[in-house]
Amino acid sequence: MPTILIADDEKNIRGTLARALRLEGYATEEAEDGRKALERLESGEIDLLILDLQMPVLDGLGLLEEISGRNWRIPVIVLTAHGSIDRAVKAVRLGAYDFIEKPPAAERLLLAVHNALRFERLREENRRLADDAGLAGRLHGTSAAARELEATIGKVAPTDAIVLILGENGSGKEIVARAVHAASARRQRPLVTVNCAALPDTLFESELFGHARGAFTGAVEARRGRFQSADGGTLFLDEIGEVPLSLQPKLLRAIETGEVERVGGRGQEKVDVRLLAATNRDLEAEVRAGRFRQDLYYRLLVVPIRVPPLRDRLEDVPALAAHFIETACRRNHVRAKRLSAEAIDRLQQHTWPGNVRELRNALERVAILAPGDLIGSAAFDFLVPREGEPSAPPGEKPAGGAAAPDLAGEMERHEREIIVKTLERHHWRMTKAAKELGLERSHLYKKLKALRIEKPED
Numbered sequence: 329m330p331t332i333l334i335a336d337d338e339k340n341i342r343g344t345l346a347r348a349l350r351l352e353g354y355a356t357e358e359a360e361d362g363r364k365a366l367e368r369l370e371s372g373e374i375d376l377l378i379l380d381l382q383m384p385v386l387d388g389l390g391l392l393e394e395i396s397g398r399n400w401r402i403p404v405i406v407l408t409a410h411g412s413i414d415r416a417v418k419a420v421r422l423g424a425y426d427f428i429e430k431p432p433a434a435e436r437l438l439l440a441v442h443n444a445l446r447f448e449r450l451r452e453e454n455r456r457l458a459d460d461a462g463l464a465g466r467l468h469g470t471s472a473a474a475r476e477l478e479a480t481i482g483k484v485a486p487t488d489a490i491v492l493i494l495g496e497n498g499s500g501k502e503i504v505a506r507a508v509h510a511a512s513a514r515r516q517r518p519l520v521t522v523n524c525a526a527l528p529d530t531l532f533e534s535e536l537f538g539h540a541r542g543a544f545t546g547a548v549e550a551r552r553g554r555f556q557s558a559d560g561g562t563l564f565l566d567e568i569g570e571v572p573l574s575l576q577p578k579l580l581r582a583i584e585t586g587e588v589e590r591v592g593g594r595g596q597e598k599v600d601v602r603l604l605a606a607t608n609r610d611l612e613a614e615v616r617a618g619r620f621r622q623d624l625y626y627r628l629l630v631v632p633i634r635v636p637p638l639r640d641r642l643e644d645v646p647a648l649a650a651h652f653i654e655t656a657c658r659r660n661h662v663r664a665k666r667l668s669a670e671a672i673d674r675l676q677q678h679t680w681p682g683n684v685r686e687l688r689n690a691l692e693r694v695a696i697l698a699p700g701d702l703i704g705s706a707a708f709d710f711l712v713p714r715e716g717e718p719s720a721p722p723g724e725k726p727a728g729g730a731a732a733p734d735l736a737g738e739m740e741r742h743e744r745e746i747i748v749k750t751l752e753r754h755h756w757r758m759t760k761a762a763k764e765l766g767l768e769r770s771h772l773y774k775k776l777k778a779l780r781i782e783k784p785e786d
Contacts, residue, residue, distance in 0.1 A: 362386025469644030485511035495635030498685030517561030543592025
């Protein structure tokens with residue numbers, strides 16, 4: 329239940345608005361001046377503010393300036409007396425969502441409240457998705473590799489060319505896709521993302537192309553697919569190497585013709601979609617193995633962009649780390665923290681096998697757990713050194729003077745041994761091995777790639 333704070337020096341107006349809002353299921357609180365309203369906002373429990381501009385102690389514009397200066401994200405609806413429209417416009421420039429003349433009509437106010445809360449939910453969801461993607465479509469770094477990547481994005485983004493983004497897991501392929509979309513002429517239209525690795529084979533066609541009512545059991549109504557949802561915008565097929573071989577001809581036809589047919593449908597639908605795809609697989613090897621169609625591969629291979637692993641651009645770690653620590657503190661509602669020079673040196677000594685994703689998760693961990701406002705190198709003792717890395721910063725030794733156990737390495741070697749023995753037992757028949765291991769075939773292929781397991785030549 330959203331909580332709405334009504335800040336107005338007129339008691340009758342506060343009471344009238346509170347009653348109308350409570351009837352609609354909202355919780356309400358009241359403040360008779362700007363200073364009291366500010367105190368309530370500091371609790372972090374308010375979802376929306378209804379604000380009168382004319383108040384004692386601290387007026388509405390002053391309160392908006394305080395909210396803006398503290399970087400609080402809270403929707404504000406301004407109440408303004410007739411003849412004060414100029415001040416209301418200034419309030420909107422300070423970040424207010426809407427303004428309503430006093431006395432406000434109940435229907436107009438409730439609609440504004442509903443829309444403001446909905447807008448904030450969408451904005452928060454966009455922020456969350458952007459944070460989950462890593463850098464919200466922004467590339468941080470000044471290394472030669474980062475500059476080359478940005479230059480390539482700058483050239484390809486304004487076009488409608490298909491882009492195939494290549495790189496290791498966690499290297500930032502989705503960040504590149506978002507950057508391409510954000511710099512394109514389609515940036516005001518949707519960017520629809522499909523994680524091909526997360527879709528069951530039986531649902532692939534329906535998810536991509538939609539289905540007609542009654543097309544299969546459970547299809548109680550017609551549904552648009554991701555191609556239709558991306559019409560006019562960009563479709564990003566992440567982990568495209570996981571698309572089932574049986575569906576690849578239909579995907580190729582959709583790319584070639586710009587037309588899709590729903591499952592159980594009776595005709596083609598025209599769509600205008602710019603396609604981006606990404607994979608951590610060697611698609612040429614997949615083509616040779618018969619798991620990926622050659623014609624689809626070459627159709628995707630218009631503009632390839634290779635995202636370098638983080639270990640090849642360690643000079644970008646300070647900028648990335650600063651961004652991630654700031655984002656993590658804000659998202660987890662903890663006090664702002666910063667990294668010491670020693671901590672940054674420690675981060676640059678790690679080779680980051682998990683790439684940018686591993687760095688982001690490490691910074692979120694210390695943002696939550698590290699005491700104080702300045703994070704030292706000891707906060708990163710959990711990072712397992714890889715071969716060739718120092719086990720501790722220069723001049724320091726691990727606790728007890730002994731080398732830290734390579735737990736991750738031991739687990740990886742054990743996992744590799746189990747998978748290889750299972751494959752050998754089934755004469756490298758992937759379906760049977762995957763069933764015994766309790767994995768999907770696509771997941772087993774990912775394991776082979778990550779663990780660098782290759783079938784021995786006969």
